Amino acid sequence: MDDKSIVCRCSDLSVKDIRDLIAQGYTTFDEIKRISRVGMGPCQGRTCTQLVLRELSIATGRPLAELMPGTYRPPVKAIKLKAICECAQGGEAHD
Amino acid sequence: MIRTADVVIIGGGISGCAIAYNLCKKGVKRVAVIEKGYISSGATGRCGAGIRQQWGTEMNCKISKLSCEFFESAQEELQYEGDIEFKQGGYLIVSSTMKEHEQFKKNVELQNRLGIQSKLLNLEEAKEIVPYLNTDGLISAAFHQKDGHLNPFHATQAFANAAKRLGAEIYTFTEVTGILVENGKIKGVQTSKGDISTNIVVNAAGGYSQLIGNMVGLDLPVYSERHQILVTEPVEPMLDPMVMSFSLNLYCQQVPHGSIIMGRGDEGEPRDLRITSGWHFLEEMAKTITKLLPPLENVRLLRQWAGLYNMSPDRQPIYGSVDEVEGFYLAIGYSGHGFMFGPATGLLMAETILGEETTLPIDMLHINRFKKGELIFEPSVV
Numbered sequence: 001m002d003d004k005s006i007v008c009r010c011s012d013l014s015v016k017d018i019r020d021l022i023a024q025g026y027t028t029f030d031e032i033k034r035i036s037r038v039g040m041g042p043c044q045g046r047t048c049t050q051l052v053l054r055e056l057s058i059a060t061g062r063p064l065a066e067l068m069p070g071t072y073r074p075p076v077k078a079i080k081l082k083a084i085c086e087c088a089q090g091g092e093a094h095d
Numbered sequence: 096m097i098r099t100a101d102v103v104i105i106g107g108g109i110s111g112c113a114i115a116y117n118l119c120k121k122g123v124k125r126v127a128v129i130e131k132g133y134i135s136s137g138a139t140g141r142c143g144a145g146i147r148q149q150w151g152t153e154m155n156c157k158i159s160k161l162s163c164e165f166f167e168s169a170q171e172e173l174q175y176e177g178d179i180e181f182k183q184g185g186y187l188i189v190s191s192t193m194k195e196h197e198q199f200k201k202n203v204e205l206q207n208r209l210g211i212q213s214k215l216l217n218l219e220e221a222k223e224i225v226p227y228l229n230t231d232g233l234i235s236a237a238f239h240q241k242d243g244h245l246n247p248f249h250a251t252q253a254f255a256n257a258a259k260r261l262g263a264e265i266y267t268f269t270e271v272t273g274i275l276v277e278n279g280k281i282k283g284v285q286t287s288k289g290d291i292s293t294n295i296v297v298n299a300a301g302g303y304s305q306l307i308g309n310m311v312g313l314d315l316p317v318y319s320e321r322h323q324i325l326v327t328e329p330v331e332p333m334l335d336p337m338v339m340s341f342s343l344n345l346y347c348q349q350v351p352h353g354s355i356i357m358g359r360g361d362e363g364e365p366r367d368l369r370i371t372s373g374w375h376f377l378e379e380m381a382k383t384i385t386k387l388l389p390p391l392e393n394v395r396l397l398r399q400w401a402g403l404y405n406m407s408p409d410r411q412p413i414y415g416s417v418d419e420v421e422g423f424y425l426a427i428g429y430s431g432h433g434f435m436f437g438p439a440t441g442l443l444m445a446e447t448i449l450g451e452e453t454t455l456p457i458d459m460l461h462i463n464r465f466k467k468g469e470l471i472f473e474p475s476v477v
Contacts, residue, residue, distance in 0.1 A: 011352075031133045034140055034248040035177075037352070042328050042397060073398045074372050078328055081381045082392035088378035 007055075008048040010041020018052055022059045029053060029070045039070060042078055096289040097264055100127040102448065103284045103291055105271050105307050106299035107132075108139035109247070109434050110426045112254035112265075113441025114297055114448075116173070119261035121445055126263040127293075128255075129286055131270040135251040138301040139434055141370070141402025143324060143346055143358050144250075145337045146435035147186045147242040148211045151202050151474040154411055155432075156209045157455050158439045165438035166245060174260075175253035179245050180351050185336035186242035187216075187224055188475075189233050189387075195342050196234045198474055203237055213239035225338060227390050244337065244348055247434055254441070274310040274423075281311075281422030295448060297424045299440075302368060302403025304427035311420045316465050317407050317428045318366040322358060323376040325399040327391075329353030338388065339477060345383050346477050347391075355394060357384055360431075360477050370401045404431040408465055410473040412436060415447055415461040424448055425462060431476060 003016035013036055026032045029039070029052055038052055039045035049069050057064045101123050104111045107130025118126045130136070146166060148159045165172070166181055190196040199215055206213045214237070221236035222228050255265055266288060273285035274296055283292045298307045308315035330353050337348040347357035359380050377399060385392045407413055407428030417423050426444050429436060439455070446453045464470060 028133060030136070034135065035252065040326075040398070042395075044398060071400075073400050074377075075396060075399075078395040078397050080393055080395050081327075081385050084377055084381035084396065085385055085392070088382055 007051045008038045008041065010043050011037040013038050013048075015055065018055050019059070022056060027056065027060055029056065029068060033070055045070065096266060096286070097125065097127060097291060099292040100125045101293065102126050102295045102297060103293045104128045104297040104299055105284070106130065106137070106301055107134045107255065107265060107267060108137050108299065108301050109135070109251045109254065109437030110301070110440045111297070111299035112251050112258060113437045114299060114426060114444045115258040115263045115265070116254045116261070117441040117445035118448065119258050119263050121449060123449070124262060126258070127291060128258070128263060128265040129269050129271050129284065130265065130267045133267045134255050134265070135248050137303070138402045138405070139247050139251050141324070141400060142247055142434045143348070143356055144247040144434055145186065145242070145244050145346065145348060147239065147337070149186055149188060149202060149206060149213050149237055149239050149242065149475070151198065151205070152411060152471050153205065153209065154460060154471065155473055156206055156211060158412070158436050159432075160209065160211055161442070161455060162436050162438040163241060166250070169250065169253060169438070173253040173257040175249070175256065177249045177252065179249045179253055181243065181245040182351055183241050183243035184348075185224070185238055185240040186339055187221060187336045188237045188339045188341070189221065189228070190235045191233050191340060191342045193234065199235060199237045202475060206239070211239060212241070213237055224336060225334065225388075227333065227388050228338070229387055229389055238336070242337065244350060250437070254437070271307065271310070274307070276311050276420055279419065279421055281420060295422045295424065297426060297444065297448070299426045301427070301433060302405050304405055304425070311423055313417060313419060315425070315427065316462070317405050317413070319368055319403040319405050320364040320366055321369050321401045322360055322364075322404050322431065323372060323380075323399060323401045324356065324358035325377065325380060326397050327355040327394045328397050330355070330394055333390065334388070340387070341475055341477060343383055343387065344477055345380070345387075347384055347388065354397070355391065358477075359383065368403065370403060372399045372401055405433070406430045409470040410476050411471065412440070412460055413462050414440070414443060414457045417462055430473070
């Protein structure tokens with residue numbers, strides 16, 4: 001990937017942005033996430049996590065299998081607050 | 096890892112990093128911060144990150160005012176290359192019971208006396224600030240424009256980077272495993288990466304402060320409880336201030352990149368160190384916030400998480416030394432407002448440790464207040 005390739009479409013971060021953060025000493029996915037918002041957007045890390053981990057692996061020399069991808073948090077899919085209210089009040093679940 | 100330090104601070108949240116920065120700025124040469132995760136991995140990075148000066152006790156008003164004034168120039172003072180994203184959109188706090196309305200009157204009077212320009216609003220005035228506000232069941236609102244929000248990761252990193260430039264050593268992914276005490280005096284700290292000799296240890300461990308207290312044989316009068324929070328997808332700007340209610344037990348704000356962050360307390364929370372997410376919070380949060388701000392019905396929830404409040408008996412921080420162990424200092428018990436008090440914590444604790452006269456009189460926040468029964472209860476907490 002070249003420097004300009006987009007890693008995070010939600011927060012508009014390029015490969016260079018991620019590499020710069022790693023160079024500044026942010027060497028775990030969680031640290032990069034919190035400082036840059038990578039993985040915090042609507043995709044919830046589905047697109048970017050593996051790309052960031054790969055950059056981390058290259059930069060630190062640690063195998064991918066050893067790198068933590070951060071905590072996967074609920075919900076699995078973005079959902080309107082209205083749908084949660086309706087379920088809470090005993091209504092029909094939405095499709 | 097360094098072998099000896101003048102001060103070892105346990106905890107790399109806003110408190111620990113701000114204390115380190117202030118100590119270094121005052122010329123202390125060897126300051127070490129020990130953090131078991133990464134910077135702001137605990138309560139700091141999990142909090143709502145609102146800052147307000149609308150409090151019900153004089154101490155909390157003064158501490159928050161000092162902190163807010165620091166945040167206004169933090170970017171420059173800390174020479175941070177990133178953006179701490181400070182936004183002063185105000186806090187609109189709504190009342191829904193007469194008791195609460197009466198408390199607001201007292202609070203605003205106290206705040207105004209201390210130079211905080213808050214005001215009591217009727218519901219029409221509140222709707223001018225938040226047009227979407229559903230005022231059914233509400234009585235009044237209190238508003239202060241200089242309250243606001245900032246990015247907790249960047250704010251804490253700004254303190255950490257500034258402290259490092261001034262010579263502090265910050266050890267992340269390093270866990271304190273023991274504290275050496277001889278003849279009632281602090282002698283050193285044991286960590287997962289080695290031992291450091293020191294005469295001064297600061298407990299700034301947030302939700303884990305009791306565990307650190309136990310390491311020197313103290314049973315600190317604080318406990319931790321989970322508070323949950325959620326964030327929505329980014330949407331167009333629709334909410335200038337933080338909207339908050341003590342009786343509805345919630346807060347909600349839109350951060351600069353568009354996401355809306357909201358949280359609430361749950362009186363049934365057990366006193367432990369869990370930070371898992373629960374469905375009960377999600378349902379209660381969704382029901383209460385969409386009643387208060389109906390357009391949020393159509394906003395999508397992205398993610399929920401939780402962090403620990405470290406609760407003190409009177410919901411005010413515990414600052415200062417302890418009688419039992421010489422050289423052991425506490426900066427704990429924020430009861431959910433440790434982030435917004437961070438700058439004051441840093442300054443006041445550094446002054447206390449160095450034996451200087453403190454910028455604010457914080458004797459009344461010493462742990463001995465609980466032995467003497469001199470509690471001043473903070474009424475305004477979510």
